[in-house]
Amino acid sequence: MMMCGHQLEVPEGLGCLAVGVRYYFCGRCPSTGVLFAWFYREQKAEGAWRVGYVRLAESLVERELTRSEPGIRPCERQCSLPPALADVEGLNFDELLQPNYARKKSHDDDVQHRLDAICPLLDHEREILHALNPLKEIARIRKRLGLKSHVHRLQYWFFCYVLHGRNRWSLKPSTHCNGTWSRDSERHAGKKFGRTHANGKRWGWPSVIFRDQVIASYLKRCGNGKTMRSICNAALTEDFGCTTVFDEQGRIQMVHPMNEPFPTYGQFRHIVVNKFGLKEVQTTVYGQARMRRDAVVDEGSYSSQYANALECLEVDAYYCKDRPIASDSDGVLPTLVVARAVCGVTGKRLGIGFSIIGERQDAYKSAIVSMAMPAEMLARVYGVPVDSLRGHTPTMSRSLLSDRGPAGQQSLLDDLEAKFPVKSITVSYSGQSKPTVESANPRTPKLEGAPSFLQSSHFLGSMMKREVLRTMAENHHSNIIERLAPAVVHEFHTLAYPATPHFYWTYLSERLRTCAQFMDWRDAMRAFGTRTKFAVLKSGLAWKGVTFSSQELRDGLHEELVRKGVEYVSGYTLSLVARCVWVEIRGKLLELEPSLRIQSDMEELLLPLSSLVDLVQERAEVNSATRQAAQASMVQLERTVKEETGFSLNAGQRRGGSPKKTASALAEAKALRGAPSVPTRRRA
Numbered sequence: 061m062m063m064c065g066h067q068l069e070v071p072e073g074l075g076c077l078a079v080g081v082r083y084y085f086c087g088r089c090p091s092t093g094v095l096f097a098w099f100y101r102e103q104k105a106e107g108a109w110r111v112g113y114v115r116l117a118e119s120l121v122e123r124e125l126t127r128s129e130p131g132i133r134p135c136e137r138q139c140s141l142p143p144a145l146a147d148v149e150g151l152n153f154d155e156l157l158q159p160n161y162a163r164k165k166s167h168d169d170d171v172q173h174r175l176d177a178i179c180p181l182l183d184h185e186r187e188i189l190h191a192l193n194p195l196k197e198i199a200r201i202r203k204r205l206g207l208k209s210h211v212h213r214l215q216y217w218f219f220c221y222v223l224h225g226r227n228r229w230s231l232k233p234s235t236h237c238n239g240t241w242s243r244d245s246e247r248h249a250g251k252k253f254g255r256t257h258a259n260g261k262r263w264g265w266p267s268v269i270f271r272d273q274v275i276a277s278y279l280k281r282c283g284n285g286k287t288m289r290s291i292c293n294a295a296l297t298e299d300f301g302c303t304t305v306f307d308e309q310g311r312i313q314m315v316h317p318m319n320e321p322f323p324t325y326g327q328f329r330h331i332v333v334n335k336f337g338l339k340e341v342q343t344t345v346y347g348q349a350r351m352r353r354d355a356v357v358d359e360g361s362y363s364s365q366y367a368n369a370l371e372c373l374e375v376d377a378y379y380c381k382d383r384p385i386a387s388d389s390d391g392v393l394p395t396l397v398v399a400r401a402v403c404g405v406t407g408k409r410l411g412i413g414f415s416i417i418g419e420r421q422d423a424y425k426s427a428i429v430s431m432a433m434p435a436e437m438l439a440r441v442y443g444v445p446v447d448s449l450r451g452h453t454p455t456m457s458r459s460l461l462s463d464r465g466p467a468g469q470q471s472l473l474d475d476l477e478a479k480f481p482v483k484s485i486t487v488s489y490s491g492q493s494k495p496t497v498e499s500a501n502p503r504t505p506k507l508e509g510a511p512s513f514l515q516s517s518h519f520l521g522s523m524m525k526r527e528v529l530r531t532m533a534e535n536h537h538s539n540i541i542e543r544l545a546p547a548v549v550h551e552f553h554t555l556a557y558p559a560t561p562h563f564y565w566t567y568l569s570e571r572l573r574t575c576a577q578f579m580d581w582r583d584a585m586r587a588f589g590t591r592t593k594f595a596v597l598k599s600g601l602a603w604k605g606v607t608f609s610s611q612e613l614r615d616g617l618h619e620e621l622v623r624k625g626v627e628y629v630s631g632y633t634l635s636l637v638a639r640c641v642w643v644e645i646r647g648k649l650l651e652l653e654p655s656l657r658i659q660s661d662m663e664e665l666l667l668p669l670s671s672l673v674d675l676v677q678e679r680a681e682v683n684s685a686t687r688q689a690a691q692a693s694m695v696q697l698e699r700t701v702k703e704e705t706g707f708s709l710n711a712g713q714r715r716g717g718s719p720k721k722t723a724s725a726l727a728e729a730k731a732l733r734g735a736p737s738v739p740t741r742r743r744a
Contacts, residue, residue, distance in 0.1 A: 063085075066085045109234075113194055145232060171229060177213075267323065276299075301318075368405065371404065376402075377399040379395045379397055396414060398414060414635055458575055515715050522705035524636065537690030589632030596628065
């Protein structure tokens, strides 16, 4: 259906009608024919918009419209604003009523001024559209009514308003393109932009002259930690050849001995930022890690790329906030490092390993091995009750996400590549690359003032117990409701599940929404355990001064090894653990325990190697259930740690100063790390 203002085109031209021009149907009159109008811009620079018209015979228009291949046809896109405002079509101009910056008049004021100017013409709309020359008719009415606006403006405003559905915003000035012209063109090469300098109107040079030289100078010097100011200063001295002089008042000024062009700092920065973009420049100075951390907006949810349990495994290590006490002195040991394997979807803690004196790959390997261990074996390894490991099930992931970084990548891949596909190695110190495990790490408040450290009441063994118990307890009290989809929240509410990693894991596993795969603990031990040699003695198999044995070994295997004269057998150990070791005999992996000559605390054997219904209410109820479950889990954690270690969860005291590096404590730390002792030599 065609109406006044319908926009037409002539695909092959027609008489004086040209291809590519948008013509507006303005009505028809028996005496004057059909009126078409169009908008165009004057040829001179910054030309004003004008309106043109043409009249065609009614028979010609009807014939061209009804042809098998129409010579006149409607445009595919019918614009609601004139061509001058095509770039802002679809905007809600009511939101732009407030003037920008120091603008005295708002957009609404501009539109109302033009509408008031053409109101007298609207009373004569029929006369204008039926006139043989509508533009002259507007000029005649303007003169008769004494209108003050220019006739060309009245003509343009009148047709803009009438032909666009009497939309008042079609009268808006086309100021949206102001200031968008390019200053880099040769047309403006001789003009210096910006406000007048204090040294005079013609002081300085246009930036077009030295644009390429500025970009080359920046690329030659840019890098991490190099600010724009330092780069500009070096460029002015070395590339542009500038020097400094003092004026009569003793003020220092930058000059060029030959009066050749050189940029100011503002010009230098403007050229670089326009060329590369502010974000790229800041990334070059501050580094990718800081820019990613301080990003203004998030790029999306990290976990949105996954849907199934254990679709991604993340591993990371953290340092305990307190230091364990030495076993044979009043000194303190280096901080214990805890490596954990966490499901990237549910947040469930699946494995744990330990190291001391730095973050080591043995800790990561131990964490992966512990994932495949049954709960009973894991309890024996770390000396914790089996009940405290409730919810732990042997599992293995298809992929791994680690933050060992490029430096530690190859050492980690050496043993993992054959048995375990490493998905990716993130950049070191890039926590956002593995947010699930980073957010799961315990938080340590950063204190200001004089240095101090927290000396724990726990020995190394009891501290390892504490971290194992803490890790498993977090599966039952960490609140993950924010990562649950609305439909999942509804089902959790129906099932009365708290929003914890354990129940999210259970929920997904029951529906077979899991990427976990089975891996026998023996295969995991052979792939990731630390390979060790055990000496065959009459008393058992010895390693690091400790003798190991088991009932299965004593049932003939040990005697057979001794009779055959076997000196060593290969086996496997875990970092900082000697409660259990594993040896390979006849292709079978045997678990051995220490054979102590006298009764002793087993902790002394923690030795090292190296459609929804009221979703808001349901969400609140699930959150409430989660808080109750978390509180109960935390109370259980406090009691279990107290029962198993003899100390409370956060037992210890803060001492002033830095930790004393006593000789005995340092020797014990080296022994725990497995470093060989070097006898000291005295001078003669």
